[in-house]
Amino acid sequence: MKSPEATDQPADWSAxxxxxxxxxxxxxxxxxxxxxxxxxxxxxxxxxxxSTVSTFEDHRPVLAAVESxxxxxxxxxxxxxxxxxxxxxxxxxxxxxxxxxxxxxxYGAIRDSAGIDQLDIGVKALGTTARRSTAPAQATxxxxxxxxxxxxxxxxxxxxxxxxxxxxxxxLA
Numbered sequence: 001m002k003s004p005e006a007t008d009q010p011a012d013w014s015a016x017x018x019x020x021x022x023x024x025x026x027x028x029x030x031x032x033x034x035x036x037x038x039x040x041x042x043x044x045x046x047x048x049x050x051s052t053v054s055t056f057e058d059h060r061p062v063l064a065a066v067e068s069x070x071x072x073x074x075x076x077x078x079x080x081x082x083x084x085x086x087x088x089x090x091x092x093x094x095x096x097x098x099x100x101x102x103x104x105x106x107y108g109a110i111r112d113s114a115g116i117d118q119l120d121i122g123v124k125a126l127g128t129t130a131r132r133s134t135a136p137a138q139a140t141x142x143x144x145x146x147x148x149x150x151x152x153x154x155x156x157x158x159x160x161x162x163x164x165x166x167x168x169x170x171x172l173a
Contacts, residue, residue, distance in 0.1 A: 017173045018045075019159050019166045026172055033165040035126065035148030037105070040113050041093065043122035045161040046074065046103030047173070050152050054078040054140045057085045059092065059132065061139035062106075066092055070101030074158040078145035079108020083126060085133040090115025097121040105158065105165055107147040124160050 023030045051073050055061040065075055066088075075096065079087045088096075088104060090112035096104055103122035110116065110125040111132060144153040150167055152158065157171045 019161050019163050022159055022168075022172050023166060026168065029168050029170065030172070031150040031167045033105075033148035033150040033167065035107060035165070037124035037160075037165060038127060039162065040110065040116045040123040040125065041103075041119050041121045042117070043103065043120070046122035047157065047159040048072050048074040048102035049171075050074055050076055050156040050158045050167065051154055052076045052078070052140075052142055052145045052152055054080075054143065054145050055087065056080050056137045057082050057087075057133050057135060058137035058139060059085070059087050059089075060136065061141065062087050063092055063095070065141060066096035066099060066101060066104075068099065070096065070099045072100060072102050074102050074160070075104045076145060076152040076158060077104065077106040077108065078147055079106055081107055081126065081147065083109045083129055085109065085131045086111030086129050087133065088116075088123065088125070089132070090119065093119050093121055093123055103158075103160060105160060107145075122160060124165060
């Protein structure tokens, strides 16, 4: 799904506003994700139109997503909160950065965090692990996903910074 406005978003939109500022300005339309994420990559703050993946302990659907043209979007991955395997490592994060993804939010774990920290992308994840995924799993792409008391739908706008991740049905900043 192409969002013509997705690439118009500055790489560091937080220079203009923070998630707290956006929530204060739009409390009726902003959904706050209550999951507590850790930040990885060179960009602690990022924003863009949402694309989604839902998978359980299988990185291959994430790979398929980041191999596509990111168009300045944010990939939101519902990993069902599992910390057993990494759904993204430095190789997948590098592919995402090269293909124009603004950032990735993973409700699950990553691996190779030191390598991801060297990349020109923002990644939020619940934690890290050394394990890679091995078992194929059912997955969906660009369907609504819910975690942390928030629902993320394709085309929504996702904003992430040091404080949290928020989502709105329209572009806010």
